Amino acid sequence: SVTERTYIMIKPDGVQRGLVGKIIARFEERGFKLIALKLTQATPEHLEKHYADLKGKPFFPGLIKYMASGPVVAMVWQGLDAVKTGRVMLGATNPLQSPVGSIRGDFCLAVGRNICHGSDAVESAEKEIKLWFPEGVVQYTSALESWVFE
Ligand code: DAT
Ligand code: MG
Numbered sequence: 001s002v003t004e005r006t007y008i009m010i011k012p013d014g015v016q017r018g019l020v021g022k023i024i025a026r027f028e029e030r031g032f033k034l035i036a037l038k039l040t041q042a043t044p045e046h047l048e049k050h051y052a053d054l055k056g057k058p059f060f061p062g063l064i065k066y067m068a069s070g071p072v073v074a075m076v077w078q079g080l081d082a083v084k085t086g087r088v089m090l091g092a093t094n095p096l097q098s099p100v101g102s103i104r105g106d107f108c109l110a111v112g113r114n115i116c117h118g119s120d121a122v123e124s125a126e127k128e129i130k131l132w133f134p135e136g137v138v139q140y141t142s143a144l145e146s147w148v149f150e
Contacts, residue, residue, distance in 0.1 A: 002149055005035065005137075006082040007119045007128035008090075012070035014115035015039075019107055020073055023116060026089060026103060027077050031148035036076035036129070036137040044068050049131055062112065074132045080149065083125050086118040 010023050028034070042050075047067045054060050077086065091098025091105045095114050098105030108115045119125035129137065 002080050003078060004080070004082040004122065004125075005076055005078045005129060006086040006125045007117075007132060008075045008077055008086055009117040009132075010073035010075075011067060011113075011115050011117060012072060013066075013108070013113045015071055015073060017107075017115070019115060022107070023103055024073075024075070027075075027086075030079075030085070030089065031144065032077040032079040032082060032086075033142045033145070034075065035078050035139075036074070036133045038074050038133075039071050040074055041071045042068060046131075050128065059112065066112065076129050076133060076137050083119050083122050087120065090116050090118045 008023075008027065010020055014020065014023060024034075044064050047064050048055065051060070051063060051067075054063065057063075079085075089103060091102030093114065094111045095104040095108045096111075100106060103116055104114050119128050
């Protein structure tokens with residue numbers, strides 16, 4: 001639905017490589033509405049909650065270390081089919097399998113340095129939004145809404 005929300009995060013490598021503006025621009029240009037945003041350096045404990053489903057995978061310790069190594073940009077974007085569309089815009093988990101034109105397909109090469117995160121389902125999106133924005137998101141009317149949607 002039009003009010004679907006997804007949690008999108010620019011990982012430490014995306015921030016360090018100066019890709020914040022480019023990644024945000026893609027979501028803005030597509031017509032999604034920004035309803036929360038912050039630059040924050042997450043603790044390993046916080047990241048272990050975010051990636052709880054992957055605990056036990058061989059790459060888990062390296063993933064937590066990488067994600068805690070610098071600030072990330074945490075965002076919530078709202079709009080039609082935001083979760084699925086957000087994942088399509090990011091590309092595949094492995095950048096080598098990401099089509100050119102997707103964020104990962106255009107800006108990175110290695111699965112362990114894939115510059116961005118996007119929720120994989122509506123339920124996980126709501127969980128991730130609560131985890132990263134316990135203070136809540138911002139409510140406002142977007143002037144574009146009546147031009148982006150019927
Ligand atoms: P996604 O980020 O596309 O949702 P995921 O949830 O399966 O993918 O994994 C989370 C992150 O963990 C992923 O973005 C990069 C890292 N990762 C996944 N599989 C990996 C692997 N085989 N080797 C190294 N890192 C991996
Ligand atoms: Mg995932």
